[in-house]
Amino acid sequence: xxxxxxxxxxxxxxxxxxxxxxxxxxxxxxxxxxxxxxxxxxxxxxxxxxxxxxxxxxxxxxxxxxxxxxxxxxxxxxxxxxxxxxxxxxxxxxxxxxxxxxxxxxxxxxxxxxxxxxxxxxxxxxxxxxxxxxxxxxxxxxxxxxxxxxxxxxxxxxxxxxxxxxxxxxxxxxxxxxxxxxxxxxxxxxxxxxxxxxxxxxxxxxxxxxxxxxxxxxxxxxxxxxxxxxxxxxxxxxxxxxxxxxxxxxxxxxxxxxxxxxxxxxxxxxxxxxxxxxxxxxxxxxxxxxxxxxxxxxxxxxxxxxxxxxxxxxxxxxxxxxxxxxxxxxxxxxxxxxxxxxxxxxxxxxxxxxxxxxxxxxxxxxxxxxxxxxxxxxxxxxxxxxxxxxxxxxxxxxxxxxxxxxxxxxxxxxxxxxxxxxxxxxxxxxxxxxxxxxxxxxxxxxxxxxxxxxxxxxxxxxxxxxxxxxxxxxxxxxxxxxxxxxxxxx
Amino acid sequence: xxxxxxxxxxxxxxxxxxxxxxxxxxxxxxxxxxxxxxxxxxxxxxxxxxxxxxxxxxxxxxxxxxxxxxxxxxxxxxxxxxxxxxxxxxxxxxxxxxxxxxxxxxxxxxxxxxxxxxxxxxxxxxxxxxxxxxxxxxxxxxxxxxxxxxxxxxxxxxxxxxxxxxxxxxxxxxxxxxxxxxxxxxxxxxxxxxxxxxxxxxxxxxxxxxxxxxxxxxxxxxxxxxxxxxxxxxxxxxxxxxxxxxxxxxxxxxxxxxxxxxxxxxxxxxxxxxxxxxxxxxxxxxxxxxxxxxxxxxxxxxxxxxxxxxxxxxxxxxxxxxxxxxxxxxxxxxxxxxxxxxxxxxxxxxxxxxxxxxxxxxxxxxxxxxxxxxxxxxxxxxxxxxxxxxxxxxxxxxxxxxxxxxxxxxxxxxxxxxxxxxxxxxxxxxxxxxxxxxxxxxxx
Numbered sequence: 033x034x035x036x037x038x039x040x041x042x043x044x045x046x047x048x049x050x051x052x053x054x055x056x057x058x059x060x061x062x063x064x065x066x067x068x069x070x071x072x073x074x075x076x077x078x079x080x081x082x083x084x085x086x087x088x089x090x091x092x093x094x095x096x097x098x099x100x101x102x103x104x105x106x107x108x109x110x111x112x113x114x115x116x117x118x119x120x121x122x123x124x125x126x127x128x129x130x131x132x133x134x135x136x137x138x139x140x141x142x143x144x145x146x147x148x149x150x151x152x153x154x155x156x157x158x159x160x161x162x163x164x165x166x167x168x169x170x171x172x173x174x175x176x177x178x179x180x181x182x183x184x185x186x187x188x189x190x191x192x193x194x195x196x197x198x199x200x201x202x203x204x205x206x207x208x209x210x211x212x213x214x215x216x217x218x219x220x221x222x223x224x225x226x227x228x229x230x231x232x233x234x235x236x237x238x239x240x241x242x243x244x245x246x247x248x249x250x251x252x253x254x255x256x257x258x259x260x261x262x263x264x265x266x267x268x269x270x271x272x273x274x275x276x277x278x279x280x281x282x283x284x285x286x287x288x289x290x291x292x293x294x295x296x297x298x299x300x301x302x303x304x305x306x307x308x309x310x311x312x313x314x315x316x317x318x319x320x321x322x323x324x325x326x327x328x329x330x331x332x333x334x335x336x337x338x339x340x341x342x343x344x345x346x347x348x349x350x351x352x353x354x355x356x357x358x359x360x361x362x363x364x365x366x367x368x369x370x371x372x373x374x375x376x377x378x379x380x381x382x383x384x385x386x387x388x389x390x391x392x393x394x395x396x397x398x399x400x401x402x403x404x405x406x407x408x409x410x411x412x413x414x415x416x417x418x419x420x421x422x423x424x425x426x427x428x429x430x431x432x433x434x435x436x437x438x439x440x441x442x443x444x445x446x447x448x449x450x451x452x453x454x455x456x457x458x459x460x461x462x463x464x465x466x467x468x469x470x471x472x473x474x475x476x477x478x479x480x481x482x483x484x485x486x487x488x489x490x491x492x493x494x495x496x497x498x499x500x501x502x503x504x505x506x507x508x509x510x511x512x513x514x515x516x517x518x519x520x521x522x
Numbered sequence: 523x524x525x526x527x528x529x530x531x532x533x534x535x536x537x538x539x540x541x542x543x544x545x546x547x548x549x550x551x552x553x554x555x556x557x558x559x560x561x562x563x564x565x566x567x568x569x570x571x572x573x574x575x576x577x578x579x580x581x582x583x584x585x586x587x588x589x590x591x592x593x594x595x596x597x598x599x600x601x602x603x604x605x606x607x608x609x610x611x612x613x614x615x616x617x618x619x620x621x622x623x624x625x626x627x628x629x630x631x632x633x634x635x636x637x638x639x640x641x642x643x644x645x646x647x648x649x650x651x652x653x654x655x656x657x658x659x660x661x662x663x664x665x666x667x668x669x670x671x672x673x674x675x676x677x678x679x680x681x682x683x684x685x686x687x688x689x690x691x692x693x694x695x696x697x698x699x700x701x702x703x704x705x706x707x708x709x710x711x712x713x714x715x716x717x718x719x720x721x722x723x724x725x726x727x728x729x730x731x732x733x734x735x736x737x738x739x740x741x742x743x744x745x746x747x748x749x750x751x752x753x754x755x756x757x758x759x760x761x762x763x764x765x766x767x768x769x770x771x772x773x774x775x776x777x778x779x780x781x782x783x784x785x786x787x788x789x790x791x792x793x794x795x796x797x798x799x800x801x802x803x804x805x806x807x808x809x810x811x812x813x814x815x816x817x818x819x820x821x822x823x824x825x826x827x828x829x830x831x832x833x834x835x836x837x838x839x840x841x842x843x844x845x846x847x848x849x850x851x852x853x854x855x856x857x858x859x860x861x862x863x864x865x866x867x868x869x870x871x872x873x874x875x876x877x878x879x880x881x882x883x884x885x886x887x888x889x890x891x892x893x894x895x896x897x898x899x900x901x902x903x904x905x906x907x908x909x910x911x912x913x914x915x916x917x918x919x920x921x922x923x924x925x926x927x928x929x930x931x932x933x934x935x936x937x938x939x940x941x942x943x944x945x946x947x948x949x950x951x952x953x954x955x956x957x958x959x960x961x962x963x964x965x966x
Contacts, residue, residue, distance in 0.1 A: 393622065395620050460699050486693045
């Protein structure tokens with residue numbers, strides 16, 4: 033049956049009647065809050081990880097916890113799998129539907145519900161944008177610490193699902209260190225509250241910690257109590273240019289060894305610099321350097337000068353070509369905008385790129401960088417390196433051209449090998465982007481079958497029918513590698 | 523009781539060498555949580571063999587190392603086996619450049635501190651009884667001290683563990699890197715789980731550099747000036763100062779620590795010397811009228827904290843005191859409700875004829891109350907205190923209670939609404955319920 037409707041642009045078009053499941057979802061949230069036509073669903077085929085795509089059955093926009101529970105209960109009854117989705121900025125495919133799932137979009141649950149600065153906490157809905165939180169409390173001198181590069185658009189709900197990091201987590205920790213409470217809709221439709229009132233250490237297993245970073249496989253977050261921090265009194269930012277990557281790496285270790293915990297300690301290599309200098313916020317970095325370090329120290333103003341002096345000395349002792357302190361907030365802002373453009377800037381120098389997210393003990397930086405250079409040579413693909421060097425979190429960016437046959441597949445293999453290099457020195461395959469679809473096979477680099485089973489057994493306690501975000505995070509014997517290969521081919 | 527040669531039972535010498543298995547002479551410990559047979563682990567394999575044996579033969583296992591938390595939870599006086607980790611100790615790996623430490627569970631905090639000091643690093647735990655309490659126990663019980671305000675607690679500091687599951691299998695959680703989101707954050711499940719989900723056989727912790735300079739400002743508030751405490755605390759929390767602690771001591775505790783009978787705020791600063799002095803200057807400039815102010819630096823400050831870390835009962839030396847008449851409570855609340863709860867603790871102490879010492883962190887919401895009195899007074903005190911704290915959205919957990927009072931009072935308070943999930947997790951990890959049976963929330 034066909035009926036006439038008007039689309040967003042007011043043009044008449046003919047619409048397919050929704051099927052029974054979609055109709056039930058419409059009954060819960062209203063007809064206008066469900067997308068189900070193919071042309072409406074295309075932009076929901078993937079998140080920020082674009083190598084795998086799949087068509088959702090429908091996208092449902094929910095506005096309340098009650099609607100989430102009703103939708104979840106309905107989908108349970110229909111045995112239809114579903115995925116919670118925020119802004120879709122995830123970089124590992126966590127919100128990508130591979131099996132015709134229904135996407136439950138939380139972007140319309142975007143209110144701040146409560147702000148209690150005396151107790152240093154705020155309660156927000158999951159669709160609240162990360163940066164907006166800081167912006168809405170900055171006039172009172174407060175901020176929210178986790179600052180992923182996508183903070184302009186990513187949601188706090190998504191940050192909780194992925195346990196997102198950011199440039200400033202060296203000193204201040206990642207999302208999990210800033211979450212005090214969560215309201216969760218379980219896959220059963222039951223609503224539970226963890227860390228009620230944001231009170232710490234409530235008796236019981238730490239489900240708050242378990243849920244944070246569970247990549248949307250244990251429950252759907254509908255309310256979040258976060259810790260907010262007071263702005264530091266002082267802040268200074270240093271930019272140091274090095275002719276040798278090894279010198280820059282050594283400087284990183286020596287800064288930490290000197291007893292300094294910078295708020296951020298970032299590194300970019302020459303290819304990454306080529307990218308950011310071609311993008312929206314060029315700083316004028318010399319193009320012939322091997323790497324730069326961007327170092328920020330904050331805290332009590334009286335203690336900062338000493339630390340900056342020590343950092344300058346460490347850099348000089350490690351053959352720095354040039355080192356400077358940001359002269360004002362404008363210069364500091366430009367340096368950071370340039371750095372935060374890092375991933376996107378790769379678009380300026382390559383048609384496609386794949387971001388990786390390995391972590392290593394920071395003292396192993398030089399050898400892992402050598403290994404990544406070898407991988408680059410082996411696969412004949414350029415690899416740019418952007419790292420949160422202070423906490424050993426590497427982002428190799430593998431540059432490729434998807435239109436050249438076989439190149440996507442080579443990029444994927446090169447990425448996997450970079451993660452192996454990290455795992456081999458006792459590191460991890462992901463520091464802040466999550467496993468999702470992208471790295472589920474690579475989980476085997478760091479976990480045994482028993483260790484993976486220990487985790488999927490826990491998943492079964494929350495998500496026994498595995499209808500909530502199935503096929504993510506854990507390797508599926510004989511399936512994952514195949515799917516990945518097919519998708520890369522496609 | 524485990525016997526050798528019984529049909530279907532492993533010969534005892536196949537579990538552990540004979541010298542590591544002891545008949546427990548001290549079966550009637552006033553704090554319970556004992557075992558008929560004491561088995562001492564010297565390695566992860568030992569832990570694994572004991573658990574595999576116990577699991578197969580349905581033997582219950584209580585776990586102990588330093589014994590300071592023996593009075594914390596548990597309504598089983600004697601399990602079949604008391605597994606001791608006290609001899610499974612030492613540093614496995616200290617990566618100075620990476621600021622990470624991997625250590626065996628029976629290592630005391632003092633031993634760790636001593637091993638790290640020469641490299642200018644430390645584990646940022648300021649938990650009590652550092653020479654007795656082991657890292658395994660601190661993590662399993664999620665213990666913390668006043669300086670968690672700035673440095674965080676176990677959930678912020680532990681980055682990896684090895685866990686021996688109830689069937690003897692060893693599972694690694696997390697890793698040795700400071701940032702890691704691969705798979706579920708399984709570390710969190712074991713922190714504070716009181717050994718009910720597995721036995722921690724190795725812990726990797728994020729370290730911090732030793733502070734360059736330490737200062738401690740003590741602010742003594744006269745009786746009746748409690749509103750000043752709140753106002754001052756709000757002011758400092760709203761400032762750009764970065765106190766490491768903002769710990770409020772009740773009058774009886776202040777008396778013990780400083781010989782004065784009044785509420786005292788202990789504000790620690792740890793930073794470069796300049797930065798510490800600047801912050802102390804801020805405190806001085808913002809002192810409410812009538813507040814007496816003492817400042818200590820370096821060794822003097824360290825000694826004050828050392829004394830502070832030896833307060834309250836602990837399971838190891840409780841027998842030296844009168845074990846039947848002591849309790850310790852952990853109270854969780856909104857940060858600023860700490861003041862309300864401490865005042866309440868004092869008021870109720872007079873009404874229930876118990877004596878207390880108490881302190882709590884106005885920036886982190888955790889308070890501790892140490893109670894002395896007759897058994898019946900302790901019971902009535904805790905009941906009323908708990909009801910009132912819960913009305914203010916807080917909770918009360920008994921971190922130390924004589925064995926015979928634990929069922930009467932209820933160590934953990936009411937079960938949470940999501941208790942079925944906790945049970946499900948327990949069933950997954952320890953289906954036969956052999957580990958620390960009934961030691962945790964809701965009788966898990």
